[in-house]
Amino acid sequence: MAAHNILRSPKWVDIPSNISIAELMNDNVSNTPDDKIIYEDALTGKTATYGGFRLHVRQSACWLRHELGVKPGQTVSIMAPSCIDYILVVHAIWWIGGIVSPINNSLHRKEIAFAVDLIQPDYLVIHDSLFETLPRALRLCQNCPPELQIVALGKPHNEWIQFLSSPISGTPEVSQAFSLQGRNSATIPCAILLSSGTTGKPKAVMLSHHNLISAIQQLRADNPDNWRGSQREIFFPPLSHVYALYVCMTGACWLGAYVCLMPRFDLEIYCRLLQDRKATLARLVPPIAKLLAENPIVQRYKYPSLEYFSCSAAPLNAETAGKLRAVFPGVALCQTYGCTELSGPCVQSGVRDTNLPLSAAGTLIANTEMRFVDLDGVDVGSRGPGEITVRGPNMMMGYKDNPDATAESMLDGNWYRTGDLGYIDNNGFLVIFDRLKDIxxxxxxxxxxxxxxxxxxxxxxxxxxxxxxxxxxxxxxxxxxxxxxxxxxxxxxxxxxxxxxxxxxxxxxxxxxxxxxxxxxxxxxxxxxxxxxxxxxxxxxxxxxxxxxxxxxxxxx
Incomplete structure (x- = not known):
């Protein structure tokens, strides 16, 4: 393959390969004070400080290890609305070396059964709103794990369920974060997320410690203005989505940035929170971008701290982008492109990209390579259009228990086939042209x-x-x-x-x-x-x- 057919990021950063995601979270990269609030529940007003959150992680890890019996390498699935306790449990699982597997709490019971069959968790942590749905769902499983244990967030209402309560003062803790003990972090899974890939039914994407560490370090190294401890945001997507994995679970916690969690989207509440919490950025999906661009409710509030929008999950059409810029003339409009298999984005734009066309997604994040191929996998050059293929340290380990699907998603040379058609425009920005995949x-x-x-x-x-x-x-x-x-x-x-x-x-x-x-x-x-x-x-x-x-x-x- 000719070297000029490969598009490489101009920025490369050394990414450690011998530490766990829990150990990385010990690094106070932004010199965040312990009393700074980094998480807030929008509806309840509950908050967590930088220091307090880490203490509660260690305390919850102690309960998981000694009371529940969670061992390193075991999988814990979580089904709950967005809340601080959800993120707390995720980090407690990582702290003791477990594997986190978030499942959307709004799934139909047949879909829950499919997810459990696919993931095969050892433990399932649920919100009390699922007490009636879950037993019905598990009865539909074809291969339910025989030793599956159910745990509730908060006090349970059923005798058949154990519960994980909020830590209190004096609770014992696990003082040391899970260590890889010299093993390669790229070979140790720490998260399993559901994704449909390019075709077929949902698959279980396995992400390693190295994948998650790489993703947030690649993003920050590429564009520090987009990833800093002083940023403030209101986050509404479900925590089961890869969007939340790199924003709420890892990025914000690592940087000590403020995130206000919304369990469900409400335009008026969202706008009020953007104003009152002095949000510096707003992460969007296209339908919400359209609401902000067109709904008169938006005009009832002021957003003096807002610096930029970051739109993900699907391409933002030029018409909506233009309207959004007109309503928010002083706010930069940024986009990201990626997928679950890449632990989140592989392309992003930022406040620096003032000449970004309305139709473009951005440029490669650090340590990323991209090429464009035809249906036979032959290079067509960066002007394509061709299927976007990507490789980098954030690329998944593979699909759990599905080597055939993993192989079908790859090209020789460890290139992941995204199923999307795209090309690089005259300014060096990626433009998504169309999708090959059926999803x-x-x-x-x-x-x-x-x-x-x-x-x-x-x-x-x-x-x-x-x-x-x-x-x-x-x-x-x-x-x-x-x-x-x-x-x-x-x-x-x-x-x-x-x-x-x-x-x-x-x-x-x-x-x-x-x-x-x-x-x-x-x-x-x-x-x-x-x-x-x-x-x-x-x-x-x-x-x-x-x-x-x-x-x-x-x-x-």
Missing amino acids: IKYNGFQVSPTELEEILVKHDVVDEAAVCGVWSEKDSTELSRAYVVLKGGSASRSPDIQAVYAQSISKFVSSQVSTYKQLKGGVVFVDSLPKNPTGKVLRRVIRLEQEKFEKGLLAKL
């Missing part, structure tokens, strides 16, 4: 078409089905839309009958999946689905010819 992104969440299709074909009237994402300008996100072949080839039935079928199909899917996976893009009835010679449905053809497929056939709900 739908709804408000930053990944939706697997395969998962929805397997549900659809179980409906009594459905013969075949394909699911694709359709862009909604109104919602500023992709929506899942089903293209359905009815049994008996009855796509031409009357609109009234189709509307009844569409409602029935949509309700059938909604009863088995989370809200963000529902068919919000509607149902389209077609006579047949485009297929290749081997019978595989060609979703890309459907996407390219959506107008033809939908002409007179779309049953909107």
Whole structure:
């Protein structure tokens, strides 16, 4: 391979390979005073100081080790709304050498069962809002870990559950952070996150201590202005998302930066908190960016401390970006690009990038390489467009118990295939051109078409089905839309009958999946689905010819 086909970050930093993520957290890189508040719960007002949080981590680690019996290398899954105790448990698990595996607490019980089967945790820490849902979910497991222990955050309401209480003064602690004892940190897992990858059902992404340490050091080395201890933010995405992993779990705690946690998004509360907490940055996803750009509620508040927006999870379209800049003329608009398999971003822009085009994502973070390839894996050059492939120290260990999926996601030379099409523009910024992968992104969440299709074909009237994402300008996100072949080839039935079928199909899917996976893009009835010679449905053809497929056939709900 010619060297000029590889795009390399201009910045490289030495990243330690012999320490744990818990040991890294002992470094006070910003000289943060112990009494500085670094975490706050938006709804309850509960706070945690830099010094107090670390003490409580050591105390909680003691309970996990000596009362619960958690051993190094064991996996602890967490299902709870965003709160300080959630982050506390994560760091306590790392402190004793455990593996953290966050699961979205809003999942449907069938999805919870799938996640438990996939991750195979030794322990499951849950919020009390899941006391009724969890037992039902575990009964649906195909391979539930036989020794799985359930733990509650706070005082339990059930006899079958143990509980992890908030530490109090005088609680014993584990004084020493988990040590790798000379082992390579790239070979020791510390986190497992769910991701759909480029195709298929969700997979369990294994991230090592080295991956997580690398990600935050790469980001900070590339752009210190974006990653400093004095920054202040209001964070609303769920803590189960990779977004939270590098922002709340590792980055903010390492830097001693302030984060106010919102368990659910409310525009008025969010704007008020941005003002009252003197936020210096706002991390967004495109639908929230659209609200900030267009909703009059935003104008009721002032944001004198706000320096920049950082938009992630999906590309921000130029129209929304332009409106946002018009409403916030003194605030820089930054973007990031990455994925769970890369422990978060591999590309970012920052307050320094004043000439960043509205359509661009930014430049490579430190210690990162990128190349662009065609469908056969042959280099097409940085001007592409081609599939974006990346390598760096933040790249995952692989998919848990799925070597075939891991191999399919890689090219020779340890290059991760993102499934996204992109190119480098004249100013050296990455532009996301399109996506090769079938995964739908709804408000930053990944939706697997395969998962929805397997549900659809179980409906009594459905013969075949394909699911694709359709862009909604109104919602500023992709929506899942089903293209359905009815049994008996009855796509031409009357609109009234189709509307009844569409409602029935949509309700059938909604009863088995989370809200963000529902068919919000509607149902389209077609006579047949485009297929290749081997019978595989060609979703890309459907996407390219959506107008033809939908002409007179779309049953909107």
